Amino acid sequence: MDTAEIRRRFIAHFEQNTSVGAHTAVPSASLLLDDPNLLFVNAGMVPFKPYLLGQATPPFPRATSVQKCIRTPDIEEVGKTTRHGTFFEMCGNFSFGDYFKQGAIELAWELVTKSQADGGFGLDESVLYPSVLIGDEEAVALWKRITGLPDDRIVRLPPKENYWSMGVPGPGGPCSEILIDRGPEYGAERDWDAGDRYLEFWNLVFMQDELSAVRSKSDFDIAGQLPSKNIDTGMGLERVAYLLQGKNNMYETDVMFPVIEHTEALTGKKYGADHGDDVRFRVVADHVRSSMMLISDGVTPGNEGRGYVLRRLLRRAVRNVRLLGYEDPALPELFPVSRDRMGATYTELHSDWERISRVALAEEEAFRKTLQSGTQIFDLAAGDLKRSGENRLSGDQAFKLHDTYGFPIDLTLEMAAEAGLSVDEPGFRSLMAEQRERAKADARAKKGQHADLSVYRGILDTHGPTDWLAYETLETESSPVALLREGRSVDSLGYDEIGELILDRTPFYAESGGQSPDAGIIEFEGGRLEVLDVQRPVKGLVVHQVRVVDGEFTPAAAHGHQLHAQVDPEWRIGARQAHSGTHVVHAALREVLGPTALQSGSFNRPGYLRLDFGWTTALTPGQLRELEEISNRALREDLPVSWQYMTLPQAKDWGAIALFGETYDQSKVRVVEIGGPWSRELCGGTHVEHASQIGTVVVTGESSVGSGSRRIEAFTGVEGFAYLARERDVVDQLTGLLKTQPDDLVGRVSDLVERLRAAEKEVERARTAQLLAAAGRIAEQAVDVEGVAVVAHRASGAAGGDVRTLATDVRGRFQGDRPAVVVVIGDGGGKVSLVTATNEAARARGLSANALLRELGPVLGGKGGGKDDMAQGGGSEVGRIDEALGLVPGLVGRG
Numbered sequence: 001m002d003t004a005e006i007r008r009r010f011i012a013h014f015e016q017n018t019s020v021g022a023h024t025a026v027p028s029a030s031l032l033l034d035d036p037n038l039l040f041v042n043a044g045m046v047p048f049k050p051y052l053l054g055q056a057t058p059p060f061p062r063a064t065s066v067q068k069c070i071r072t073p074d075i076e077e078v079g080k081t082t083r084h085g086t087f088f089e090m091c092g093n094f095s096f097g098d099y100f101k102q103g104a105i106e107l108a109w110e111l112v113t114k115s116q117a118d119g120g121f122g123l124d125e126s127v128l129y130p131s132v133l134i135g136d137e138e139a140v141a142l143w144k145r146i147t148g149l150p151d152d153r154i155v156r157l158p159p160k161e162n163y164w165s166m167g168v169p170g171p172g173g174p175c176s177e178i179l180i181d182r183g184p185e186y187g188a189e190r191d192w193d194a195g196d197r198y199l200e201f202w203n204l205v206f207m208q209d210e211l212s213a214v215r216s217k218s219d220f221d222i223a224g225q226l227p228s229k230n231i232d233t234g235m236g237l238e239r240v241a242y243l244l245q246g247k248n249n250m251y252e253t254d255v256m257f258p259v260i261e262h263t264e265a266l267t268g269k270k271y272g273a274d275h276g277d278d279v280r281f282r283v284v285a286d287h288v289r290s291s292m293m294l295i296s297d298g299v300t301p302g303n304e305g306r307g308y309v310l311r312r313l314l315r316r317a318v319r320n321v322r323l324l325g326y327e328d329p330a331l332p333e334l335f336p337v338s339r340d341r342m343g344a345t346y347t348e349l350h351s352d353w354e355r356i357s358r359v360a361l362a363e364e365e366a367f368r369k370t371l372q373s374g375t376q377i378f379d380l381a382a383g384d385l386k387r388s389g390e391n392r393l394s395g396d397q398a399f400k401l402h403d404t405y406g407f408p409i410d411l412t413l414e415m416a417a418e419a420g421l422s423v424d425e426p427g428f429r430s431l432m433a434e435q436r437e438r439a440k441a442d443a444r445a446k447k448g449q450h451a452d453l454s455v456y457r458g459i460l461d462t463h464g465p466t467d468w469l470a471y472e473t474l475e476t477e478s479s480p481v482a483l484l485r486e487g488r489s490v491d492s493l494g495y496d497e498i499g500e501l502i503l504d505r506t507p508f509y510a511e512s513g514g515q516s517p518d519a520g521i522i523e524f525e526g527g528r529l530e531v532l533d534v535q536r537p538v539k540g541l542v543v544h545q546v547r548v549v550d551g552e553f554t555p556a557a558a559h560g561h562q563l564h565a566q567v568d569p570e571w572r573i574g575a576r577q578a579h580s581g582t583h584v585v586h587a588a589l590r591e592v593l594g595p596t597a598l599q600s601g602s603f604n605r606p607g608y609l610r611l612d613f614g615w616t617t618a619l620t621p622g623q624l625r626e627l628e629e630i631s632n633r634a635l636r637e638d639l640p641v642s643w644q645y646m647t648l649p650q651a652k653d654w655g656a657i658a659l660f661g662e663t664y665d666q667s668k669v670r671v672v673e674i675g676g677p678w679s680r681e682l683c684g685g686t687h688v689e690h691a692s693q694i695g696t697v698v699v700t701g702e703s704s705v706g707s708g709s710r711r712i713e714a715f716t717g718v719e720g721f722a723y724l725a726r727e728r729d730v731v732d733q734l735t736g737l738l739k740t741q742p743d744d745l746v747g748r749v750s751d752l753v754e755r756l757r758a759a760e761k762e763v764e765r766a767r768t769a770q771l772l773a774a775a776g777r778i779a780e781q782a783v784d785v786e787g788v789a790v791v792a793h794r795a796s797g798a799a800g801g802d803v804r805t806l807a808t809d810v811r812g813r814f815q816g817d818r819p820a821v822v823v824v825i826g827d828g829g830g831k832v833s834l835v836t837a838t839n840e841a842a843r844a845r846g847l848s849a850n851a852l853l854r855e856l857g858p859v860l861g862g863k864g865g866g867k868d869d870m871a872q873g874g875g876s877e878v879g880r881i882d883e884a885l886g887l888v889p890g891l892v893g894r895g
């Protein structure tokens with residue numbers, strides 16, 4: 001049975017169920033949901049978390065989905081065993097306070113054991129073993145009654161196996177898994193946790209608890225019961241696929257294996273012939289698919305967070321193909337194979353293909369360059385080590401290769417091993433840890449927020465969500481709900497102290513969707529707070545970071561709506577201009593570059609905006625001008641701006657652009673339009689009412705932000721005009737300076753540059769001529785040392801190339817049989833430049849320029865190197881140049 005059919009049967013089974021009731025089929029959410037605890041969606045239940053936790057009312061009592069997931073804690077382990085991959089699809093059925101254990105067990109058992117002819121998976125009952133959490137005798141009794149299996153076929157396991165949580169605070173509960181016995185060749189009988197014999201393929205979670213802390217799979221704190229008992233199940237699509245296809249593991253299914261086959265064709269290697277190669281084949285198959293799905297959901301390669309995971313996946317895929325022996329660009333070969341297997345379900349892989357493949361290819365190209373330059377650096381470091389008789393690459397060097405050249409440590413380790421060197425890995429790891437700590441400290445300092453969200457959740461639970469009025473008003477009378485300082489509840493804030501204030505209602509816009517938080521003040525009787533930042537650390541709760549700028553703030557002493565919250569109106573106008581400006585620039589950009597140019601991130605604050613988008617080449621000046629022109633035309637035409645709510649499918653039908661990384665509520669999204677269909681985006685930001693209110697859009701620059709991603713920056717409103725005024729000032733000053741008109745400015749400046757260049761060339765020519773003229777004179781000053789003409793000359797003010805030219809030229813004056821040794825030492829730039837040279841006759845007498853240099857170098861506090869005919873070096877001891885020159889005749893005599 002192919003994977004598509006398994007998927008179809010799963011959904012149909014739940015959608016058409018009549019015993020507990022029909023389930024609503026929900027399409028897979030993006031891999032990127034806005035959960036501060038999760039890098040990626042890692043289980044089928046993640047999109048339903050607010051319903052499971054009782055934070056939002058579910059629009060349906062039952063649901064079913066096949067959710068794309070990514071788990072990346074152990075990328076290095078991928079392929080070494082066949083059990084795990086980074087990307088997988090989870091089939092699930094969910095009950096939100098509807099059916100519980102009995103319904104879940106009945107539904108799962110029916111689908112698994114029903115014959116294939118009747119639409120089930122037709123697995124043989126005699127090899128199936130349900131597991132339950134030790135102590136959950138209710139589940140044991142249900143399994144026995146529903147399946148008719150004897151007691152010893154129901155396996156009781158400890159919490160490590162059969163208590164499920166997200167690994168972070170959130171919902172959890174005891175679970176029950178269905179295991180399949182794959183036979184004695186996979187391990188010992190009834191050995192539940194070792195080996196691959198008893199494979200778990202479906203996990204039924206009886207979700208009833210809310211966890212406040214999770215330290216490990218068996219060590220967690222249950223804060224209380226969830227408002228309702230829920231069901232969350234997850235059936236691994238890949239696992240069921242290989243079981244039903246009679247294969248050994250997930251890499252051999254109809255979806256994954258074609259990538260391995262294509263890799264075989266490229267590399268000429270065979271899967272199944274060598275363990276090391278097999279691991280590489282599997283890494284390639286897994287990483288190609290995961291990275292394609294991530295790019296499709298809007299991640300671009302970068303150096304942190306999601307972008308970094310993507311970069312690692314892509315680079316590991318490329319490198320493993322290389323290790324298998326294929327050196328040409330591999331992703332253009334392999335991505336289409338994976339797309340063709342996944343594209344029927346995820347149609348955006350086809351419609352967005354141009355962008356997806358461009359991002360992947362750009363990263364591959366960048367990595368190929370990295371490999372090239374990093375390899376050179378590595379070779380140099382390895383050479384130095386060997387020369388100095390050492391064989392251990394320092395942690396510092398490995399770190400530099402990683403940090404500066406993007407060289408993964410495993411690559412360094414491997415190349416070091418090939419070169420017969422070891423690597424100070426602990427040293428490297430500790431430098432990495434230091435860097436991470438620094439980054440974390442930076443992030444903490446920037447946000448002033450607490451990683452532990454439970455405090456905010458507690459406030460939300462007790463007081464309910466903030467009444468958020470940012471769309472309606474700029475000021476409200478509000479009551480304080482909670483006051484925090486460094487994560488703890490406090491009664492007061494003294495003058496100049498900073499804390500976090502939660503109000504029952506607020507007009508302040510919390511940072512989101514790229515729009516920066518509102519600025520403003522909150523007045524209380526006897527004083528004032530300045531609002532420094534506004535965030536929404538948990539959904540529904542607006543938190544103001546405030547500083548007391550007047551008086552002392554003691555909220556409990558007052559009562560009623562005693563606070564006056566006031567957004568700075570100027571700030572908000574600027575913010576609205578900038579945010580609408582961002583939409584305008586985005587729409588204009590898509591007009592210039594075509595619809596594949598898609599925003600991947602944005603930021604705007606009053607007067608300024610920037611927009612990042614997936615694109616591999618720099619925009620030409622013409623394209624930038626066009627972008628600015630189209631943007632300002634939208635302003636001149638005064639396009640109307642409006643917003644309305646609709647369901648997500650409606651919004652998509654409308655062609656609204658959903659931005660990556662945002663969580664959208666399927667049933668209600670906000671669509672902001674500028675000029676009807678011209679710009680339609682899902683957006684929760686604040687906007688102007690019609691485009692001319694933006695004032696102006698001045699595009700100031702375009703740059704690269706990592707491979708495959710470009711950034712546009714622009715000023716809006718008053719800032720835009722101020723920017724132009726500054727430019728006009730510069731032009732004024734230049735015209736004044738050059739005594740010319742603005743229109744002639746470019747001509748005048750290029751004229752000047754031209755003349756400057758010519759003058760520099762002339763100076764250079766004169767200097768060389770002077771040097772060469774001196775050469776004859778210097779040669780004449782040669783002294784004779786045992787028949788060798790010895791020149792030891794100090795070239796005042798000369799350095800580097802000049803010293804070398806001079807030495808070469810002086811040596812050239814001694815032709816024929818007369819041996820000559822020339823030493824020229826320059827002192828230009830406050831440093832020693834030393835060149836030694838010998839002619840052929842001198843070398844015939846055994847005199848070596850390099851040997852001479854080695855004698856002189858230490859005197860001059862430096863070193864250098866070369867050959868017998870010419871050697872060059874530098875040093876710091878300018879004061880000892882004459883002494884060094886004095887040594888030359890003696891050294892020649894001795895030689």
Ligand code: SER
Pocket residue numbers: 042043044045092164203204205232233234235
């Ligand atoms: N959430 C559970 C899991 O991920 C069941 O869906 O295994």
